[in-house]
Amino acid sequence: MGGEEALPHGGGGLRLAGDEKGPERGGCQSGPAPGPPPRGFRWLKLQLRLWRRRPRGGRKMATAAAGALGLLWGWLWSERFWLPQNVSWADLEGPGDGYGYPRARHIFSAFPVAAGIFSVRLLFERFIAKPCALHVGIQDSGPYPAQPNAILEKVFISITKYPDEKRLEGLSKQLDWDVRKIQCWFRHRRNQDKPPTLTKFCESMWRFTFYLSIFCYGIKFLWSSPWFWDIQQCWRGYPYQPLTSGLYYYYIMELAFYWSLMFSQFIDIKRKDFLIMFVHHLATIGLITFSYINNMVRVGTLIMCLHDASDFLLEAAKLANYAKYQRLCDTLFVIFSAVFVVTRLGIYPFWILNTTFFESWEMIGPYPSWWLFNGLLLILQVLHIIWSYLIVRIAFKALIRGKVSKDDRSDVESSSEEEDVTTNTKSPCDSSSSNGANRVNGHMGSSYWAEE
Secondary structure, eight states: OTTEEEOOTTSOSEEETTOOSSGGGTOOOOSSOOOSOOOTHHHHHHHHHHHHTSOGGGHHHHHHHHHHHHHHHHHHTOHHHHSOTTOOGGGGOSOOSTTOSOOGGGGGGHHHHHHHHHHHHHHHIIIIIHHHHHHTTOOSOOSOOOOOOHHHHHIIIIIOSSOOHHHHHHHHHHHTOOHHHHHHHHHHHHHHTSOOHHHHHHHHHHHHHHHHHHHHHHHHHHHTOHHHHOGGGGTTTTTOOOOOHHHHHHHHHHHHHHHHHHHHTTTSOOOTTHHHHHHHHHHHHHHHHHHHHTTOHHHHHHHHHHHHHHHHHHHHHHHHHHTTOHHHHHHHHHHHHHHHHHIIIIIIIIIIIHIIIIIHHHHTOOOHHHHHHHHHHHHHHHHHHHHHHHHHHHHHHHHHHSSOOOOTTOSSOOOOTTOOOOSSSSSTTSSOOSSOOEEETTEEEOGGGSOO
16 A cells, blocks of 8 residues: 555554664554553562663662562552452552542541641640630649759759659758658659640640541531441442542541641650550551551441540540639549440440451451451550540549549649648748648649649
């Protein structure tokens, strides 16, 4: 046909007879158009080819590193680990409905959102929480400063913050101070490094606002979700369950918030359960991440909403405590205790763990990431039991003393009955109160709560 020859079947159409394949004759490679960039092992093979063209000096080291990276990458995203039998990542590449199926790359969007949440928190505490604290009468001042003393300061910084009786007697002879006065100095020196009540109020008000907002959103979202009324819907059709926009935003917001707590807890108020909270945040982030990647998001939304149901009540009780509204604090704490025990020791094990262990076993069967997911749920349940013990202990003390005057995780160290809080002297350690009362978390508490 006038200088044209037909290519064999599969050759990709017609080309001029004078043209030759290959770049040396200026011809074009026939065949289908290039696809998307290679991924996984194909990407690694391409990198290996590029490294082979480099000088021989670092070729062996580069090859070994690339091989190790390939093994790690293959293990990390192994289909045998993440997905049930006879399911591959390619099966979840389809668009589905709405936002399609969950993708691992969606998780990275939580980090900028976490930074945004932290920025919003700073603005909220500065322009909303602080004025509210001042309005209810919380003073913008810290605890009493300890009387300057070079010897005691050196002991406090270099040796111990909690001197024993032998050391106290030695310091008493060296300074010609009463032992009781030295004990008072060390207590005030320890409290001097603690944040004031205003800071604690702002922190609790931020958490209360977020927990309440996300809980209301979760209830609104789940109310129209079929798995809220029939929990077996979490496993029917799994893992081919499309992701909706509401579910996506719910997950990313929760994950971003806990990432913000994960980093901000190192600059927030330090409490006795710091290690427990650190493990809690790790387990929560792990649960949210793993459940999202392997598309267990339906049961994940139930778990998140269940936990948010009691968290905002605890923060509300703290706010009332810092503002010295004792009756309101006691009432909110009783409500919180009841909701916590019912949700964490009742609904969670008998509704959530029952479906993740037994119903999912029957409907989809176990696989490696299934075991990991349930292992994290069990860690969370252990933390629930520990916290329930602390809450019951506080409630028991409240029944005996008639008030909830101290959180067992308290960040401010209170003193025993020998500590004074008089205001008519220059130093708070110069005299003691007649009734043995001391300030605990912003209001007067009994000496019964003093030492932990």
